Each structure stands twice: as structure tokens, then as C-alpha cells.
Amino acid sequence: MxxxxxxxxxxxxxxxxxxxxxxxxxxxxxxxxxxxxxxxxxxxxxxxxxxxxxxxxxxxxxxxxxxxxxxxxxxxxxxxxxxxxxxxxxxxxxxxxxxxxxxxxxxxxxxxxxxxxxxxxxxxxxxxxxxxxxxxxxxxxxxxxxxxxxxxxxxxxxxxxxxxxxxxxxxxxxxxxxxASLAEESWSDGEGEYPQYTRPETWLGIKVPKILLSGHHKDIEAWKKAHRMH
The missing domain is CATH 3.40.1280.10 (SPOUT methyltransferase, trefoil knot domain)
Structure with a gap:
């Protein structure tokens, strides 16, 4: 090539x-x-x-x-x-x-x-x-x-x-x-970004959504799609 x-x-x-x-x-x-x-x-x-x-x-x-x-x-x-x-x-x-x-x-x-x-x-x-x-x-x-x-x-x-x-x-x-970073980032498929979180799990009393801690990849992908921000 x-x-x-x-x-x-x-x-x-x-x-x-x-x-x-x-x-x-x-x-x-x-x-x-x-x-x-x-x-x-x-x-x-x-x-x-x-x-x-x-x-x-x-x-x-x-x-x-x-x-x-x-x-x-x-x-x-x-x-x-x-x-x-x-x-x-x-x-x-x-x-x-x-x-x-x-x-x-x-x-x-x-x-x-x-x-x-x-x-x-x-x-x-x-x-x-x-x-x-x-x-x-x-x-x-x-x-x-x-x-x-x-x-x-x-x-x-x-x-x-x-x-x-x-x-x-x-x-x-x-x-x-x-x-993969480019393929998954916001707007690569014409849609916006979804909320993302890192450690700690609780900060200023705000908890990371439980679904992101579940390990169920199919459910996590569905959550991401539903929460895209335009």
C-alpha cells in the first residue's frame, strides 16, 4: 500500500x-x-x-x-x-x-x-x-x-x-x-455528543448514571444514543 x-x-x-x-x-x-x-x-x-x-x-x-x-x-x-x-x-x-x-x-x-x-x-x-x-x-x-x-x-x-x-x-x-476515536466521536454520524463521565463515581453529590457502570454494552449504547445532545 x-x-x-x-x-x-x-x-x-x-x-x-x-x-x-x-x-x-x-x-x-x-x-x-x-x-x-x-x-x-x-x-x-x-x-x-x-x-x-x-x-x-x-x-x-x-x-x-x-x-x-x-x-x-x-x-x-x-x-x-x-x-x-x-x-x-x-x-x-x-x-x-x-x-x-x-x-x-x-x-x-x-x-x-x-x-x-x-x-x-x-x-x-x-x-x-x-x-x-x-x-x-x-x-x-x-x-x-x-x-x-x-x-x-x-x-x-x-x-x-x-x-x-x-x-x-x-x-x-x-x-x-x-x-476508533474518530469513528465514535460526536458528529461522525451526523449526530451530537452524549454526556461522558470519569472517576470518581460521585462528585459534589452528583452520581454517574448507573447504566454506565453496569457493563451491559448493548444497554450502554442505547443510553448513549438516547442522550445525544444536538
């Missing part, structure tokens, strides 16, 4: 220092050391051409705040050999890469999306916005998909990118260690 290629994550951001601590720790860090995953944060200001390294500008038509400009993202993706520098279109040979933008009005990111991205692609590139958002042409021309992690606004796209990274990485064989 052929060895699976390392799943590579790239982040185009003006704060690469936000990315590194999370992906170097715990499960993701171990997976990187085993070469199951690799992480590469790129400072978007590298692809600017003025002395202030400007990545934003005022929106046409007025409005509060500043928008991320499209050209630095295009040049970064061209440097990564994923987009044509003149047209912005996908370059030949980039079919196994997926460029994802994070935006509050994007499609809600789901467990199914995480599984699909982990199994279908070998490279995930996140375009991390800041300020009041991105020029719409970034979303229309450079991104393959635009996702949101919830109906709220954050100060930047780095946290959504890391949330999606974590969810995607869990679907890469070997990352969790025990594949």
Missing part, C-alpha cells in the same frame, strides 16, 4: 506568529513530527511593494474601516505555484490543493467538510483576512471555498483557520493514534 502524502497547510496572514504556537503543540505538533502534517505560515506583507508594506486600503463607495487588497494574496499564491499571476486562475498541477478564505458570511464549516478536505486534498491554503474584511475579488477569483465557523465576527481569520485545521487534521490516518 502506497504511503500517504503529508497533508500540508499554508496560511497567508499578516500575523504568522499567531499560527506557530498552536500547530506546534499537542496533537498537531506530534503529527508534524511524524510527517503526517506540515504547517507553513507566510507573512502576506512579503508580497507588497511600498515601503510601508501596505496590505489594506479604503473601500470604494465609502464605509468604515479598511479592506484587504487582492494583489498581495495573488502574488503569494503565485509564489506557492497555485495561481496564475496574470489571471488568478488555478495553475496546472494544483488540483490537489484547496484555497480557503475565512469570512463571517461564508458557508458554515461542518464535520463533513473537514472529512472531505482531509481525504481529497494534499494541500490546504488559508487566506486569513483582517480589518473590515477582504476585497470581494479575493473571494470570487482566488478562493476555492469560503467558510465561516459561526454567526459572529472575529478580529481576524487566523482563529477560524486554526479551528478548521484542527478539525481537518483529525481525519488524517495516524493523527489521532486510535482510529
Amino acid at each position: 502506497a504511503k500517504r502524502k503529508t497533508l500540508r497547510f499554508d496560511y497567508l496572514t499578516i500575523f504568522p506568529e499567531v499560527i506557530h504556537p498552536y500547530v506546534q503543540a499537542s496533537m498537531l505538533g506530534r503529527a508534524a513530527r511524524k510527517r503526517l502534517l506540515s504547517f507553513h505560515a507566510h507573512n502576506l506583507r512579503r508580497w507588497t511593494h511600498d515601503r510601508h508594506k501596505t496590505v489594506d486600503d479604503k473601500p470604494f463607495g465609502g464605509g468604515p474601516g479598511m479592506l484587504m487588497k487582492p494583489q498581495p494574496f495573488l502574488e503569494a499564491l503565485a509564489w506557492l505555484k497555485l495561481r496564475n499571476i496574470k489571471t488568478g486562475r488555478r495553475r496546472t498541477g494544483a488540483a490537489r490543493a484547496r484555497v480557503i478564505a475565512t469570512a463571517a458570511n461564508g458557508k458554515p464549516f461542518t464535520h463533513a467538510d473537514a472529512a472531505r478536505l482531509a481525504t481529497r486534498y494534499t494541500r490546504i491554503v488559508f487566506l486569513c483576512g483582517r480589518y473590515e474584511g477582504m476585497d470581494q475579488r479575493i473571494l470570487d477569483r482566488l478562493a476555492d471555498e469560503v467558510f465561516s465557523i459561526g454567526p459572529y465576527v472575529l478580529t481576524g481569520g487566523e482563529l477560524p483557520a486554526l479551528v478548521m485545521t484542527d478539525a481537518i487534521a483529525r481525519h488524517v490516518p495516524g493523527v489521532l493514534g486510535k482510529e
Whole structure:
């Protein structure tokens, strides 16, 4: 059986220092050391051409705040050999890469999306916005998909990118260690999580449900199914 290629994550951001601590720790860090995953944060200001390294500008038509400009993202993706520098279109040979933008009005990111991205692609590139958002042409021309992690606004796209990274990485064989953990966890079958307990059996006067101590696996599975929380 052929060895699976390392799943590579790239982040185009003006704060690469936000990315590194999370992906170097715990499960993701171990997976990187085993070469199951690799992480590469790129400072978007590298692809600017003025002395202030400007990545934003005022929106046409007025409005509060500043928008991320499209050209630095295009040049970064061209440097990564994923987009044509003149047209912005996908370059030949980039079919196994997926460029994802994070935006509050994007499609809600789901467990199914995480599984699909982990199994279908070998490279995930996140375009991390800041300020009041991105020029719409970034979303229309450079991104393959635009996702949101919830109906709220954050100060930047780095946290959504890391949330999606974590969810995607869990679907890469070997990352969790025990594949049964992925098969049994919440949302793997489209349903939510059930309550779980560990020692001690009684804590602050609250007892673990007797059925979980019974050893009757069929009854325990039925209880778990009945108590899933959506």
C-alpha cells in the first residue's frame, strides 16, 4: 500500500506568529513530527511593494474601516505555484490543493467538510483576512471555498483557520493514534455528543448514571444514543 502524502497547510496572514504556537503543540505538533502534517505560515506583507508594506486600503463607495487588497494574496499564491499571476486562475498541477478564505458570511464549516478536505486534498491554503474584511475579488477569483465557523465576527481569520485545521487534521490516518476515536466521536454520524463521565463515581453529590457502570454494552449504547445532545 502506497504511503500517504503529508497533508500540508499554508496560511497567508499578516500575523504568522499567531499560527506557530498552536500547530506546534499537542496533537498537531506530534503529527508534524511524524510527517503526517506540515504547517507553513507566510507573512502576506512579503508580497507588497511600498515601503510601508501596505496590505489594506479604503473601500470604494465609502464605509468604515479598511479592506484587504487582492494583489498581495495573488502574488503569494503565485509564489506557492497555485495561481496564475496574470489571471488568478488555478495553475496546472494544483488540483490537489484547496484555497480557503475565512469570512463571517461564508458557508458554515461542518464535520463533513473537514472529512472531505482531509481525504481529497494534499494541500490546504488559508487566506486569513483582517480589518473590515477582504476585497470581494479575493473571494470570487482566488478562493476555492469560503467558510465561516459561526454567526459572529472575529478580529481576524487566523482563529477560524486554526479551528478548521484542527478539525481537518483529525481525519488524517495516524493523527489521532486510535482510529476508533474518530469513528465514535460526536458528529461522525451526523449526530451530537452524549454526556461522558470519569472517576470518581460521585462528585459534589452528583452520581454517574448507573447504566454506565453496569457493563451491559448493548444497554450502554442505547443510553448513549438516547442522550445525544444536538
